[in-house]
Amino acid sequence: MLEMKILRKTEELHEARWWSAEADGRVHCYLCPRHCHIHPGQAGFCFIRVNEGGKLYSLGYAAPAALQVDPIEKKPLNHFLPGTKIFSLGTAGCNMGCFFCQNWSISKSKSDQSRAQHLSPEEVVRLAREHGCPSIAFTYNEPTIWGEYVVDICHAAKEQGINTVMVTNGYITYEAFHDIYDHVDAANVDLKGFTEGFYGKVTLSHLQPVLETLEHLKKETSVWLEITNLIIPTLNDDPAETRKLAEWIVEHLGTEVPLHFTAFHPDFKLQKIPPTPPQTLDRARKIAREAGVRYVYEGNIRSEGAHTYCPKCGEVVIRRSWHEVMENRIKDGACGTCGFEIPGRWENPKGKTPVGAGRGGVSGDYRTAGGAAR
Ligand code: SF4
Numbered sequence: 601m602l603e604m605k606i607l608r609k610t611e612e613l614h615e616a617r618w619w620s621a622e623a624d625g626r627v628h629c630y631l632c633p634r635h636c637h638i639h640p641g642q643a644g645f646c647f648i649r650v651n652e653g654g655k656l657y658s659l660g661y662a663a664p665a666a667l668q669v670d671p672i673e674k675k676p677l678n679h680f681l682p683g684t685k686i687f688s689l690g691t692a693g694c695n696m697g698c699f700f701c702q703n704w705s706i707s708k709s710k711s712d713q714s715r716a717q718h719l720s721p722e723e724v725v726r727l728a729r730e731h732g733c734p735s736i737a738f739t740y741n742e743p744t745i746w747g748e749y750v751v752d753i754c755h756a757a758k759e760q761g762i763n764t765v766m767v768t769n770g771y772i773t774y775e776a777f778h779d780i781y782d783h784v785d786a787a788n789v790d791l792k793g794f795t796e797g798f799y800g801k802v803t804l805s806h807l808q809p810v811l812e813t814l815e816h817l818k819k820e821t822s823v824w825l826e827i828t829n830l831i832i833p834t835l836n837d838d839p840a841e842t843r844k845l846a847e848w849i850v851e852h853l854g855t856e857v858p859l860h861f862t863a864f865h866p867d868f869k870l871q872k873i874p875p876t877p878p879q880t881l882d883r884a885r886k887i888a889r890e891a892g893v894r895y896v897y898e899g900n901i902r903s904e905g906a907h908t909y910c911p912k913c914g915e916v917v918i919r920r921s922w923h924e925v926m927e928n929r930i931k932d933g934a935c936g937t938c939g940f941e942i943p944g945r946w947e948n949p950k951g952k953t954p955v956g957a958g959r960g961g962v963s964g965d966y967r968t969a970g971g972a973a974r
Contacts, residue, residue, distance in 0.1 A: 614661035660746030679944030687728035690740025697804030
């Protein structure tokens, strides 16, 4: 029986939050808008939340499948502690079904198919400190589905003065939203397209809940927010769609939320679609700036669109090459040339960077993400 195989893999089952019991031993998981109704012995759509004996358990708890020290620009976050390292982890499973997933080897695996290892929240924070990371990222797969682990890591991180970051698809219910985001310092939310057709056909989910999450983040929390739109040729690269996306951001979130247009490369079920031409990202950036978004970036390519420009004097205030910060001319939160205030968290809000010399891969017995995207 598949479900027994899943359960045997887990040393100790961790009871989930955000569920209620139903008739016939079924459970209702209301952590994300899928609202799975799960029979005994079965898992939800995300693979890692299972009904065992009429209770819901999280197989993702303390079971990361990928660990890596990344530059924070890889998440991407360009206005949150630029040039720092971020301790990054992800588990198996996902609550979306994106055909273009760039981390599909873990996001599409069940927990018994990934090389998960036991790592308590306190151990995650200890590793982050040992590697000199002022922040921890919940990333690689969708962290909402292991929200219990996220929250406990956030508590442990706060005690040690370490920041926490969600790299997320934004697919979460309002019932669970504050339980998680009230503990998080920053988020990069994927806005994967701007039509329900794209979300339905290519991600097997819906657009509206993601838009609601973005509004809740901006209006109801102090989380530092940036947005990423991965542009895929022929699927979501229509300039009219990009314009609507940018106009929605300006109208609902304001002009100061940084927006990243990133390049697709053929992966998972979309092997036949070519990489995004740089010109498409240039065009998208131009459209978004015309719509009023002040900080627009191009990612996954080498481009002048990777830099942060001052909206007032036009000078480069942060110069980047790929994920590396080459020059940072922010002074006291403002442009070093004209003094115009640039929004962001430029000083560590939790104080000093923890001590540690590690770089790149995670050392010791822990496995790494092996080059996983974001
Ligand atoms: S978190 Fe997983 S089990 Fe829960 S509703 Fe979403 S897909 Fe279903």
